[in-house]
Amino acid sequence: MQQKVLIIEDSVSSISLLKKLVEMAQLEPVLATTLTAAKHLFMHSEPEDYLCAIVDYDLPDAIHGEAIDFAVQSYLPTIVTTARLDEDIRKSVLSRDVVDYIPKENAQMFDYLMRLLGRLEKNKTIGVLVINTKRAERNAIAALLRRHNFITYECATAADAETILDKHSHIKLVFVDSEIQDKPATLFISWLRKQYAKEDLAIIGLASDRNNLLSARFIKSGANDFVRKPYHLEEFLCRVNQNIELIENVETIRRTANTDYLTGLPNRRHFFYTVNKMQRNQPAQQALALLDLDFFKSINDTHGHDAGDEVLRVVAKRLGVICSDVIIARFGGEEFCVYLPDFTPEEAIQRLQHICRKIAEKPVLFEQTSIPVTVSIGLTTQNDHNIQSMLTTADKLLYQAKHNGRNRVVHD
Structure with a gap:
């Protein structure tokens, strides 16, 4: 659900600007021009519905910052705006439990407010x-x-x-x-x-x-x-x-x-960094598979490179879901790699056969055209702590899968 920002402000120009800034931050502005109106609006709300409040120090019915006290006591992170900032007002604002204050006189300060809204959301994690x-x-x-x-x-x-x-x-x-x-x-x-x-x-x-x-x-x-x-x-x-x-x-x-720009999957560089780091712990069992889309050149030639890109994105998304508990990367072109630490040979074979079926069972839809997609897979379950050696073995098995008719898993 979209979070709200309570804006308590009586200046028409400031309201317009603050509303735009809040909407640009993909938040919902809730507007009140007086403290009384703000209390009425907030009466049936929960603090959790709001990211924060942006409160003017000087309002028609709250000339000494009483609206700030209302927002703070309502458990809202409170950002204060003020048209004038002498030392007394500054001390008055900072004596309260506010997030920050922003003088309206400086245009750069509204850029700071935009960043502050983003920060309040990010800081939750x-x-x-x-x-x-x-x-x-x-x-x-x-x-x-x-x-x-x-x-x-x-x-x-x-x-x-x-x-x-x-x-x-x-x-x-x-x-x-x-x-x-x-x-x-x-x-x-x-x-x-x-x-x-x-x-x-x-x-x-x-x-x-x-x-x-x-x-x-x-x-x-x-x-x-x-x-x-x-x-x-x-x-x-x-x-x-x-x-x-x-x-x-x-x-x-x-x-x-570390991310492949087209598919959003980790790239080859990140794959080697992650796997080499994991192999320091010398997992008792492991497996590695190379996956290659079948007839991908034909897809590009027949339907165009945009269709080919869409096929890669859709397949990558499916692989990301099926392989969320293991290491997967796009190696380049139409080739992907999966590393399965602490998998028995039987578990690895079962997982890759499942991947093969899932890729084949649903064509990729591109501009009203249904494009059949299958994948050939070479899988090694030999527990070799040299990742390059495992890749070499998987590559040979992938070649066999292609030679034997594609859309299948060949393992050692």
């Missing part, structure tokens, strides 16, 4: 761990992060942090205070960095560092960033977002580099 011996400090940091929809974890020791990180792979950011109990903070950061690359886990050091020496030691030990206590709220949040966005950007680059 991102974990942040706060390691600090002082319960009040770590609780305050965790509460601030939860305003931004992060999933938070807290602990006081390095040992507890290791356990939490092992258990929760969605943790992307760790705050390490300089006074953790059971290990010097710089040594723990150094250990963390050996376990997790910078592009997988961001580490931010925390300390009351007045002479700048500790910040340098943290960063040299492997931290991505450093925040001095007492921290400035806006700087703190900017550093959090920058470090999370850096990890996401790297993930996007990785995904692009």
Whole structure:
């Protein structure tokens, strides 16, 4: 279900702009021009229906930010907009549990709002761990992060942090205070960095560092960033977002580099990286299969390359569903590869025969034309820890499948 954004704003121009921004973020704007109207609209709603609220500080019936209090007390992550921002208003806004505030005077700030809406949605799946011996400090940091929809974890020791990180792979950011109990903070950061690359886990050091020496030691030990206590709220949040966005950007680059552009399946490069990594554990049993679409050149020649591309996409989608528990990749052209770790020979043969039947039983529909599709498969179940050797064997068996009439599985 499409999530909503409650907009409490009395300026016609601001309402128009905010409505467009919310719709561009593929969210549903719910508009109120006064605090009274907002209360009426929200009366029959649940907080879970809303991603957040965007609230003007100064409204006709709420001139001192009372609408902000309503949104916060309604358990809505609240973004505040204001036409004027003197120091008193700024302090008044930040004294409340808001996500952030945005002065209307700066056009760039609306671009920031767009990114903030996207962040609030993405943060729902991102974990942040706060390691600090002082319960009040770590609780305050965790509460601030939860305003931004992060999933938070807290602990006081390095040992507890290791356990939490092992258990929760969605943790992307760790705050390490300089006074953790059971290990010097710089040594723990150094250990963390050996376990997790910078592009997988961001580490931010925390300390009351007045002479700048500790910040340098943290960063040299492997931290991505450093925040001095007492921290400035806006700087703190900017550093959090920058470090999370850096990890996401790297993930996007990785995904692009490791994904076949046409089918969306992993590509040959990612296949070798993943399988070689898995083979370090030396699975007791394994199998590998090469799959090749039959008469694919004829499909291209008869129906055109667009039809050929559609056949590849449809087959890849079917393979992705059937092989969701194993490793699959498009190797190039009309060839796919499946790696089945911890499969007995019987299980592997059964799975590949199932694939062969599923591909053949339903033609691909392209522009009202039904295109029959079959696949030939070479499967090796020889437990050779040399992946290249297994590929060579599977390729020979695939050739036999083609020679024996296609649309079949040949195994050793």
